[in-house]
Amino acid sequence: MSLSVAGVSVRFGSKNALLDVDLDVADSEVVAVLGPSGSGKSTLLRVVAGLQEPSAGRVVLDGADVTRVPPHRRGVGLMFQDHALFPHHDVAGNIRFGNSRVDVASLLELVGLPDAGSRRIDTLSGGEQQRVALARALAPSPRLLMLDEPLGQLDRALRERLVVELRRLFVRLGTTVLAVTHDQREAFALADRVVVMAAGRIAQIGTPREVWEQPASEFVARFLGFANVAVADGQAATPWGPVPAGFAGHSLLIRPAGVLLSPAAGDVMATVDVATFAGDRVEVLLTIPGAPPLEAHCPPATAPAPGDTVSVRFDPPQIVVLPRESPE
Numbered sequence: 001m002s003l004s005v006a007g008v009s010v011r012f013g014s015k016n017a018l019l020d021v022d023l024d025v026a027d028s029e030v031v032a033v034l035g036p037s038g039s040g041k042s043t044l045l046r047v048v049a050g051l052q053e054p055s056a057g058r059v060v061l062d063g064a065d066v067t068r069v070p071p072h073r074r075g076v077g078l079m080f081q082d083h084a085l086f087p088h089h090d091v092a093g094n095i096r097f098g099n100s101r102v103d104v105a106s107l108l109e110l111v112g113l114p115d116a117g118s119r120r121i122d123t124l125s126g127g128e129q130q131r132v133a134l135a136r137a138l139a140p141s142p143r144l145l146m147l148d149e150p151l152g153q154l155d156r157a158l159r160e161r162l163v164v165e166l167r168r169l170f171v172r173l174g175t176t177v178l179a180v181t182h183d184q185r186e187a188f189a190l191a192d193r194v195v196v197m198a199a200g201r202i203a204q205i206g207t208p209r210e211v212w213e214q215p216a217s218e219f220v221a222r223f224l225g226f227a228n229v230a231v232a233d234g235q236a237a238t239p240w241g242p243v244p245a246g247f248a249g250h251s252l253l254i255r256p257a258g259v260l261l262s263p264a265a266g267d268v269m270a271t272v273d274v275a276t277f278a279g280d281r282v283e284v285l286l287t288i289p290g291a292p293p294l295e296a297h298c299p300p301a302t303a304p305a306p307g308d309t310v311s312v313r314f315d316p317p318q319i320v321v322l323p324r325e326s327p328e
């Protein structure tokens with residue numbers, strides 16, 4: 001099922017939870033909505049599901065305007081963060097709830113819990129409950145499935161495993177998916193495209209790689225966790241030292257892997273504040289007098305230690321020019 005959200009706004013009193021949002025999702029596409037708390041992710045999902053009436057705009061499913069169609073007639077499935085399972089009922093009863101004619105056994109097979117039908121919900125682990133909730137959301141065979149923080153409460157290892165399984169499942173079923181998450185790794189692993197929201201608007205839409213490689217704004221770069229964001233002045237000077245002349249006057253993201261450190265003296269000297277081992281790299285936080293902290297990623301074999309003094313230079317291919325923020 002294809003989805004088109006056109007010019008959707010939602011107002012709560014004087015506040016815009018969504019403002020003029022346009023989003024097109026193709027049939028069988030998996031789209032993840034990312035953004036800080038309060039940016040409007042859940043509101044967008046609720047509008048598509050029909051649980052929240054928009055103040056303006058339209059929701060179109062497979063070419064039909066459903067803006068005024070009640071939720072149960074939209075043919076969409078919803079899975080919420082808190083699972084909303086009945087703890088004292090068994091797994092099969094939960095999946096059958098509201099879907100009396102479904103094939104519980106094949107749904108349980110699908111989510112990898114083939115023998116769990118007679119178990120009580122409150123005897124299942126968090127990850128198992130998540131799978132039951134997914135089986136229940138899939139029970140009516142929705143052509144558009146909406147997930148609100150589908151793996152929200154699980155530990156990281158389980159999430160990383162489940163997200164791969166989810167992606168495989170959606171590809172196999174050909175379900176169109178709109179998923180809300182605040183975890184960018186989850187969004188990147190799950191989705192064909194990601195939508196980054198900021199204060200009720202869409203800040204960027206693109207494939208995970210596009211968004212990662214070319215954030216559309218300083219906001220998106222910072223949201224993705226990049227701290228080395230600054231403007232180079234007319235002489236191509238940043239708070240952390242010079243960059244090549246071609247970057248003069250631009251807002252820049254300097255990727256941490258492009259911050260090159262050397263024990264030899266250089267034009268810009270920094271002190272290592274923190275060095276965190278992260279497996280294939282060491283994440284280093286540097287202090288340069290008068291500048292905000294600078295982040296560097298170093299190969300473990302050559303990484304400096306806290307208290308070391310190092311010289312800093314930048315690898316030009318790792319410098320990204322950020323478009324200017326559009327004025328409000």
Ligand SMILES: Nc1ncnc2c1ncn2[C@@H]1O[C@H](COP(=O)(O)OP(=O)(O)OP(=O)(O)O)[C@@H](O)[C@H]1O
Nearest residue numbers: 012016017035036037038039040041042043044182
């Ligand atoms: N029923 C409501 N009444 C008033 N304000 C609301 C209502 N629902 C949401 N809001 C406000 O609208 C904004 C967007 O909320 P929304 O729940 O969509 O954000 P979110 O991005 O999903 O946040 P989170 O990640 O914290 O769940 C917030 O400022 C929120 O306080």
